[in-house]
Amino acid sequence: MIRIGTRGSRLALWQAHFVQAELRKHGLDSELEVIKTQGDRVQHLGFDKLEGKGFFTKEIEDALLAGQIDCAVHSLKDLPTNQPDGLVLAALSYRASVEDVVLIHRDRVVKGQPFWLGDGATIGTSSNRRKAILKDLHPGLQPVDIRGNVPTRMKKALTGELDAVVLAAAGLERLELDLSDLEVIRPSPREFVPAPGQGVMAVQTREEDIDMRKKLSLLHHPVVGECTNVERTVLNLMQGGCSMPLGVYCEKDQMGNFHVWAAYAPGAGAHLRRVQLSQSTRAGLPEAVVEQLLSAPTTI
Incomplete structure (x- = not known):
């Protein structure tokens, strides 16, 4: 019986159940172990106020290293780019709709x-x-920090507490x-x-296992692995975590070419820098993106 570690939010449990079902297709039985992380416990602070980079993953990774679970399911965007010693990523899922809404x-x-x-x-x-x-595309907006799970954040727009919220399409679709009562852009x-x-x-699992x-x-989905490796290598080279104002998106076309879009704000209140690069190979692509991001003219 494979023991799967997961956070307890509705979306995290959906993801863990999805992995369970995929394992079952291969005749592998599993059970879920719910683990609370710092990001779950501390709801009153913005991400940039929480300590460290792995505030949705560290406690789960500790349980994995201690042998209390056999593998862990994470949202890839929550994972720090450097794996703790002794842990590896064993599989990446299909990619759901990638955009924010x-x-x-x-x-x-x-x-x-x-x-x-x-x-x-x-x-x-x-x-x-x-x-x-948002500041780059619509300077007149007033961003407001919000925390909580996906339904909780969505409700703030539904009730009119806020005029709008931004959420990842993947979570909305998976849940x-x-x-229907909201305007969706x-x-x-x-x-x-x-x-x-x-x-x-x-x-994620133990390297030795x-x-x-x-x-x-x-x-594992190999093309997803190739594209997200480019994205996460850019993040790693920028020495960033979840709180860095950096977006990176990589696509692979039918001819095997890689296309990358990146956006980065070098500091609070700084103008956004944008880069678009295409190559026939991944070799040197993240490095080229970072070089341009650090030297790109700011968007006016």
Whole structure:
């Protein structure tokens, strides 16, 4: 029986149950072990105020290293780019819709404005990346820090507590949330650049557990691995974590070429820098993206 570690949020449990079902297709039985992380316990602080980089993963990784669980399921975008000694990523899932979506209270829609929101509109997000991109595309908005699970954050727009919120499409789709009472804006991920690894689930295990690694490799999606490796290498080279105002998105086309879009704000209040690069190979691509991000002219 494989013991799977997971956070206890509705989305985290959906992801763990998905991995369970995938393992079952290969005749492998498993059970879930729910573990609370720092990010779950501390709900009153923004991500940039929490200590360290792995505030949704560390406690689960500690349990994995201690042998209390056999593998762990994470949202890839929550995982620090450097694995703790003794742990490896054994599989990456399919990629769900990668973009962020803006959910707007129906009475606050202002058509003709960016994101259909007027100047001074409040928009909920605790992500520095989303705040920087929103400022670039619509300087008149008023970002408001929000925490909590996906339904809790969505409710802030539904009730009118805020004019709008920004959430990842993947979570909304996986939870099959009813958006019919909200106006939904889906900006292109090439413009509203997502977090590295957004929309992907990662299955982590112990490096020494070769048998478990072989079993989990049955779930791996190689092209997703190639593209997210580019994204996460950029994040790693920038020495960033979840709180860095950095978006990176990589696509692989049918000819085998890689296309990368990146957006970065070098400091609080700084203008957004954007880069788009394409190559026939991944070799040197993250390094080229970082070089341009650090020297790119700011967006006016």
